[in-house]
Amino acid sequence: MTMSISVGEIFTYIIQIKLILLFSFISCALIAYVHFLWRKRKLIIKSWNMPGPLNLPFVGGAYLFMIRPEYIYNRLTRMQQDYPDIGKIWFGSKLVYFMTKPEYIEKVLGSTKLVAKSDFYQTIIQYIGEGLLAAPVPKWKKHRKIIVPTFNQKILESFVEVFAEKSLILNEILDENVGKELNILRVLSRCTLDILCDTAMGLKYDIQRENANYEYKMDKVMQLVFLKLLQIWNHIPFVWRLLGYEKKIQGYLKTLSDLIDKGTDTTASALSFVFAVLGMFTDVQDKVLEEVLSIIGPDKTPGFEHLHQLHYTERVIKETLRLFPVGAFFLRYVSQDTDFGDFVIPKSSHVYFGLVYIHRNPKYWPNPLKFDPDRFLPEEVAKRHPCTYIPFSYGPRNCIGRYYAMMNMKVIIATVIRKFRIHCQYKKIEDIKLKTNITLRFRDGAKVSVTRRDMSNN
Numbered sequence: 001m002t003m004s005i006s007v008g009e010i011f012t013y014i015i016q017i018k019l020i021l022l023f024s025f026i027s028c029a030l031i032a033y034v035h036f037l038w039r040k041r042k043l044i045i046k047s048w049n050m051p052g053p054l055n056l057p058f059v060g061g062a063y064l065f066m067i068r069p070e071y072i073y074n075r076l077t078r079m080q081q082d083y084p085d086i087g088k089i090w091f092g093s094k095l096v097y098f099m100t101k102p103e104y105i106e107k108v109l110g111s112t113k114l115v116a117k118s119d120f121y122q123t124i125i126q127y128i129g130e131g132l133l134a135a136p137v138p139k140w141k142k143h144r145k146i147i148v149p150t151f152n153q154k155i156l157e158s159f160v161e162v163f164a165e166k167s168l169i170l171n172e173i174l175d176e177n178v179g180k181e182l183n184i185l186r187v188l189s190r191c192t193l194d195i196l197c198d199t200a201m202g203l204k205y206d207i208q209r210e211n212a213n214y215e216y217k218m219d220k221v222m223q224l225v226f227l228k229l230l231q232i233w234n235h236i237p238f239v240w241r242l243l244g245y246e247k248k249i250q251g252y253l254k255t256l257s258d259l260i261d262k263g264t265d266t267t268a269s270a271l272s273f274v275f276a277v278l279g280m281f282t283d284v285q286d287k288v289l290e291e292v293l294s295i296i297g298p299d300k301t302p303g304f305e306h307l308h309q310l311h312y313t314e315r316v317i318k319e320t321l322r323l324f325p326v327g328a329f330f331l332r333y334v335s336q337d338t339d340f341g342d343f344v345i346p347k348s349s350h351v352y353f354g355l356v357y358i359h360r361n362p363k364y365w366p367n368p369l370k371f372d373p374d375r376f377l378p379e380e381v382a383k384r385h386p387c388t389y390i391p392f393s394y395g396p397r398n399c400i401g402r403y404y405a406m407m408n409m410k411v412i413i414a415t416v417i418r419k420f421r422i423h424c425q426y427k428k429i430e431d432i433k434l435k436t437n438i439t440l441r442f443r444d445g446a447k448v449s450v451t452r453r454d455m456s457n458n
């Protein structure tokens with residue numbers, strides 16, 4: 001007896017198999033989703049009434065970041081604007097709150113209990129190393145106690161000479177590029193990295209003159225880390241490798257070797273914005289020059305004793321960091337239920353602090369896009385809540401390098417401004433479009449150039 005199967009039957013079998021597979025897939029997905037809801041039930045219930053963007057199953061609100069990397073930060077900023085004071089978003093399986101109300105910010109950042117870093121930092125740890133920035137709490141406590149004294153006044157004072165010496169090399173490089181549109185961030189990154197290697201490790205690399213492109217590679221590493229951080233499909237190792245990102249990042253890391261964990265370029269980013277601002281607002285530039293000349297003089301090397309007298313310059317730096325907070329964003333892990341009066345932020349959630357919107361919130365900063373250094377006159381500062389302005393974060397886990405960075409910036413500005421007039425093609429703050437690769441950057445370049453200053457008429 002022979003059995004024959006008709007083409008029609010084969011077709012029916014195929015359809016049935018497909019239906020079974022589809023059904024199995026949907027069932028597995030449903031089971032996984034119910035399992036997820038069950039595991040996260042406490043977070044879901046406690047955050048239920050908190051406003052936020054639409055969350056889809058599995059991905060939550062992460063679909064909002066399926067955009068070109070340079071637009072991700074803007075989207076985050078808009079989210080803060082759309083949900084004033086506080087909002088929430090599910091980022092895959094992670095519940096993330098974003099807050100802009102200073103009282104809420106203070107409650108989290110000022111707490112000695114909420115000092116754990118969000119596990120979003122794992123990506124940073126994986127490629128850049130743990131450092132103090134991302135260290136788990138017990139290790140952080142121990143290391144911070146050891147490191148803080150190394151930033152004391154006496155030690156900082158001894159660094160000023162290095163700041164000044166390296167700033168003179170910067171001046172030589174600027175002099176070779178007079179009149180050209182410069183990649184100012186690159187030039188400044190090399191200078192601040194050169195300074196950091198010397199002051200932190202005693203290494204004399206002469207990075208400013210070498211052509212090893214450290215800052216370029218560092219930038220690429222940061223860009224890739226940022227992508228992995230915020231586009232959750234990149235968390236899947238297979239996808240990350242398939243897209244070729246792992247190979248790229250390892251390539252850059254290999255050549256950065258021992259510099260990688262020192263490669264912070266926040267100071268250089270901040271300075272690049274200061275230069276742009278000085279170029280845009282010539283009256284501000286003139287006042288900075290006037291102050292530098294009156295405190296330090298036309299040729300004298302800046303010394304520690306001068307720096308605390310540069311009040312106007314300091315206000316210019318602070319106002320620049322308000323509009324362009326180069327530390328862009330950071331996250332904390334909520335290790336215990338935290339009561340805010342009207343609501344509770346549940347244990348195991350995360351808090352995101354996006355600094356651009358916090359610093360430009362019209363509720364606390366009238367006419368926020370106006371560049372006005374006098375917002376930082378002591379009497380004006382006293383009127384504001386301290387957490388309306390947090391470029392160096394706030395509380396027990398704030399930036400330990402803030403005084404170092406401030407002094408470094410003042411020395412560089414004082415050295416450069418006496419020899420060069422700074423120009424910038426941007427005309428107003430709104431013209432500067434931003435992106436971030438962890439630190440804040442110009443989306444369309446800094447558009448800065450310098451010309452030699454004729455000191456007979458400045």
Ligand code: HEM
Nearest residue numbers: 132133266267270327330391392393397398399400401405
């Ligand atoms: C303008 C320059 C700088 C800005 C705007 C800045 C900003 C910040 C911000 C916002 C944080 C908190 C980050 C977070 O919680 O994830 C931070 C932490 C930190 N910064 Fe800075 N920073 C600057 C320069 C520096 C420099 C020059 C150093 C070192 C020499 C430094 C060392 C650190 C360290 C070690 C931490 C981690 C502190 C901790 O977790 O206890 N920073 N910085």
